[in-house]
Amino acid sequence: MLVVGAGPAGSSAAFFSKFLDEDDKREVCLIERLDNQKYLNYHEMCGEGVSDDLFSDISHIKPSCIIEKIRKVREYWPGDIEIKTTMNGYIIDRPLFLKGIVDQYVKLGGKYIQNSFVDFIEKEGEIKVKLSDGEFVKTKYLIAADGANSLIRKKLGIKGRVKPFIQNVVDKETKHDTLIFEYDEKWKGDYKWEFPHGETTKVGFPFLKHSDSEKIEGTILATHTRMVGFGGLEIYKAYDLSNRVGWKYGNQM
Structure with a gap:
């Protein structure tokens, strides 16, 4: 099995694939x-807020790299409408949290390669993946976790929807236990967020x-900008490899 991309989806998919491999037979x-360093910088582009419910769903991955706990949510809507709710959650150091999952995966016997996916072909029930250094990796199952602009999903005919977002790390007084969301027509269906992050926001x-x-x-x-996926996926053409990608593997576990 080959997982491309070590973000939240890829790192957790790789970890659980080894964690649930009780007989240690799955490569x-x-x-x-x-x-x-580029990995750490890339994953800074995130509010880094997670709900405590997440760790109930993935109970074998524990909360770690916690910067602070979240107990309140404030939403501001046009017309001077303010909605106050409570929640149990955390602000985490996302890059270090993900790196910790990858480290656990490697300790379980998983293989980690720092390289770039280029292309893949299928032949006689096997998928052959080409990497940027010219090497090839053979696999039976391929999981596309290579981000909002996934090359794998593009070849499979699965179109993801993305939008550009900008995030500023600001030196200002922060509300340490509160997430703030501002909704307005100017954001065209999206929102502005303010999340506490230690002594910054x-x-x-x-x-x-x-x-x-x-x-x-x-x-x-600091300022971070990048394309962010949203709203699910659109399948706009059929591709005969589709039954060999992640979801089939997941259904067999």
Whole structure:
């Protein structure tokens, strides 16, 4: 089995594939294109808030790299509407949390390769994956966890929907136990968020024409931008490899 991409989906898929392999007969290989520092930088683009319910669903992965606990949510809507709710959750250090999952996976006997996926073909019931260094990896099952602009899903004819988002790390007084969401027509169905992050605040929103003039309170310490997937997937053409990708493997476990 080959997993491409060591983000939240790929790292957890690889981990559980080995964790649930009680007989230690399943060969699993996880491929990540980014080296260590670029990997950490890439995954900074996130509010890094997670619900405690998540760890109930994936109970063998424990909360770690916790920056602070979240107990409140505030939503602000047009018309001076404010909605207050409570929650049990965390702000985590996402890059280090993911790295911890990968480290656990490797300790279970999983293989990890820092390389880039280029292409794949199927022949006689086997998938042959080409990597950027010219090497080939053979596998029976292929899991596409290679991000919002997945090359694997594109070849399979599965179209993902993406939007550009921008996030600023701001030196401002933060509400340590509260997530803030601001909904407005200017965000065109999305929202602006403010999440506490230690002694700083992460402020993010869709990258639209008016975003350049969005007023940010406090000093901006860092800015992250990238395409973010949303709203599921669209299958726009059939491809005869589709029955060999992740979901079939998952159904057999």
